[in-house]
Amino acid sequence: MSAKTHNEWESELIELEKFIVNAKERARKEQVASDKALLEDQIVKLEVGRDKFLKALYSNVGDWEKVLIARAEKRPYTLDYVTALFQDFVELQGDRNGFADNAIIGGPATFDGRPVMIVGHQKGRNIHERQFRNFAMAKPEGYRKAIRLFEMAERYQMPVISLVDTPAADPGVESESRGISEAIAASTMKMFELSVPSIAVIIGEGGSGGAIGIAAASRVLMLQYSVYSVIPPEGCAAILWRMPERGAEAARALKLTAESAQSFGLIDEILPEPIGGAHRTPIEAFATVKDAIVKHLAELDKMSPAEVRADRFAKFRKMGEFETVLF
Amino acid sequence: MKQSEAFLQCQSCKKILFSIDFDQNLRVCTYCGHHHRISAETRIKWTFDEDSFEELDTDLRSGNPLEFPDYIDKLRLAEEKTQKFDSMTVGRAKLAEMPVSIAVADFSFMGGSMGSVNGEKVTRALERGVKEKCPVIIFCASGGARMQEGLLSLMQMAKTTAAVQQCREAGIPYIAVFTDPTMAGVLASYASVADVIIAEPKALVGFAGARVSKQAGVSKVPDDFQTAEFCLKHGMIDTIVPRKEMRSVLISLVKTLGGHLFVEGGAK
Ligand SMILES: [Zn+2]
Numbered sequence: 001m002s003a004k005t006h007n008e009w010e011s012e013l014i015e016l017e018k019f020i021v022n023a024k025e026r027a028r029k030e031q032v033a034s035d036k037a038l039l040e041d042q043i044v045k046l047e048v049g050r051d052k053f054l055k056a057l058y059s060n061v062g063d064w065e066k067v068l069i070a071r072a073e074k075r076p077y078t079l080d081y082v083t084a085l086f087q088d089f090v091e092l093q094g095d096r097n098g099f100a101d102n103a104i105i106g107g108p109a110t111f112d113g114r115p116v117m118i119v120g121h122q123k124g125r126n127i128h129e130r131q132f133r134n135f136a137m138a139k140p141e142g143y144r145k146a147i148r149l150f151e152m153a154e155r156y157q158m159p160v161i162s163l164v165d166t167p168a169a170d171p172g173v174e175s176e177s178r179g180i181s182e183a184i185a186a187s188t189m190k191m192f193e194l195s196v197p198s199i200a201v202i203i204g205e206g207g208s209g210g211a212i213g214i215a216a217a218s219r220v221l222m223l224q225y226s227v228y229s230v231i232p233p234e235g236c237a238a239i240l241w242r243m244p245e246r247g248a249e250a251a252r253a254l255k256l257t258a259e260s261a262q263s264f265g266l267i268d269e270i271l272p273e274p275i276g277g278a279h280r281t282p283i284e285a286f287a288t289v290k291d292a293i294v295k296h297l298a299e300l301d302k303m304s305p306a307e308v309r310a311d312r313f314a315k316f317r318k319m320g321e322f323e324t325v326l327f
Numbered sequence: 328m329k330q331s332e333a334f335l336q337c338q339s340c341k342k343i344l345f346s347i348d349f350d351q352n353l354r355v356c357t358y359c360g361h362h363h364r365i366s367a368e369t370r371i372k373w374t375f376d377e378d379s380f381e382e383l384d385t386d387l388r389s390g391n392p393l394e395f396p397d398y399i400d401k402l403r404l405a406e407e408k409t410q411k412f413d414s415m416t417v418g419r420a421k422l423a424e425m426p427v428s429i430a431v432a433d434f435s436f437m438g439g440s441m442g443s444v445n446g447e448k449v450t451r452a453l454e455r456g457v458k459e460k461c462p463v464i465i466f467c468a469s470g471g472a473r474m475q476e477g478l479l480s481l482m483q484m485a486k487t488t489a490a491v492q493q494c495r496e497a498g499i500p501y502i503a504v505f506t507d508p509t510m511a512g513v514l515a516s517y518a519s520v521a522d523v524i525i526a527e528p529k530a531l532v533g534f535a536g537a538r539v540s541k542q543a544g545v546s547k548v549p550d551d552f553q554t555a556e557f558c559l560k561h562g563m564i565d566t567i568v569p570r571k572e573m574r575s576v577l578i579s580l581v582k583t584l585g586g587h588l589f590v591e592g593g594a595k
Contacts (some may be wrong), residue, residue: 177557180534212482227479254393266482316486321476
């Protein structure tokens with residue numbers, strides 16, 4: 001039986017770590033020098049064992065486990081990257097059309113010494129935050145705000161950096177009545193109009209249309225344990241077998257991993273995560289993402305505005321796999 | 328709705344109809360006005376100039392890139408049933424002698440879902456408009472993305488939307504007609520960014536399928552939720568046009584929006 005959450009999948013590791021913390025506390029309090037030395041010796045061995053276990057656990061991460069990691073609540077979210085990688089960030093809110101969305105955030109910032117425009121989905125870590133962020137499921141106003149920011153980026157010639165992390169766009173009545181489909185399509189189209197370079201990084205969940213609305217970028221990068229899918233595996237399992245609980249099986253069928261996306265030419269680079277995932281050593285993940293953005297921006301900087309657009313069109317134009325039948 | 332019989336039952340009001348009358352009325356129920364789904368061939372015949380249609384890109388066929396379980400079987404079954412490789416039929420046609428590039432979806436082929444072939448055909452239809460300087464008309468009918476092609480299917484949303492952008496830039500009018508149903512991945516891409524959006528009466532039009540809405544805990548919905556009428560009320564589409572009037576409305580739009588393309592005669 002597959003684990004249902006990331007914590008469940010990491011449960012043995014979490015137990016072991018808890019035990020180590022307790023053992024350290026016990027050793028700190030131990031008065032008898034020989035006992036203390038013995039405990040400390042054991043702790044070192046436990047830590048070596050923990051590292052081995054961690055490495056083993058993460059050396060063979062299945063597709064479903066990637067879904068769990070991508071959704072993990074410990075995983076760095078968009079604002080964590082913003083804080084770590086950017087300066088001068090000012091969040092700009094409002095779609096200027098009567099509504100505000102908190103699932104997509106954005107605004108100008110300085111990156112590597114230059115102005116850029118950030119747009120990204122934002123998840124929440126506790127119940128209150130999650131509700132405030134609507135579980136990172138953006139409503140039409142989120143995409144309309146993104147369009148505003150893309151236009152501003154074009155006006156001031158700032159590259160666009162988008163951070164993708166959403167289970168899906170909001171499927172509610174409100175969203176339907178305000179045109180969620182049009183908002184996603186218009187946002188996708190706006191990204192193709194840009195003559196400034198754009199880089200999308202899938203940092204967690206790339207959830208179908210909700211993701212594509214801000215991911216039609218010059219370069220699309222995926223963190224090693226992020227996922228990018230046309231449908232959530234549970235939804236796929238519900239359609240295929242009328243059993244949402246067969247998500248693990250559906251995850252394998254959907255080929256929603258970074259490796260698969262790269263093999264079909266749908267993304268440009270896989271960004272390796274530290275052992276144990278981005279959440280275990282966020283600083284390493286931040287550095288990897290930063291270096292990758294710097295590298296790709298440098299390549300895109302060599303292109304003229306017209307070339308940037310042509311390059312983006314050509315990249316997406318090629319996507320698809322089919323046969324040509326001879327009659 | 329069995330066609331071989333002399334009588335048939337309306338799928339909506341369940342009244343019994345004469346098959347001959349039914350076809351003459353473009354498969355719209357004479358009692359309740361329900362627009363029954365029709366094949367791409369029938370729609371082309373009823374919409375565009377007689378014998379003007381030239382089908383193209385018939386050689387594109389889906390493979391099974393993901394090796395998705397049962398996909399090939401489903402595909403081959405749909406191919407056998409419809410004698411086609413995809414739900415999208417594309418090519419050149421004429422409307423009152425004005426050339427148009429068209430794509431017409433047929434829901435009966437795997438629910439009109441958008442896989443690589445579908446996205447490619449839509450993209451080519453839009454590109455043909457740019458290349459041959461003629462308006463593009465797309466009749467949509469789709470349950471959404473083709474799950475069995477995974478991310479490749481999702482990327483067709485971006486690809487087709489990019490092609491619409493190129494039409495806009497080239498000054499090529501693009502008209503979308505939402506027929507029953509126009510949903511999800513298709514609605515959230517090329518369908519919704521057309522210059523003009525027309526819908527057939529009562530067509531199901533929406534982002535999230537009923538199952539998704541249910542899972543997301545969406546319970547209270549308006550009676551007309553996800554219908555063409557709901558979309559019209561909320562400003563998402565431009566007009567609802569009954570099948571009988573579709574051709575004449577399209578002719579007017581092509582004549583006006585495409586006027587700059589037909590300076591030398593053509594439009595009459
Ligand atoms: Zn009826």
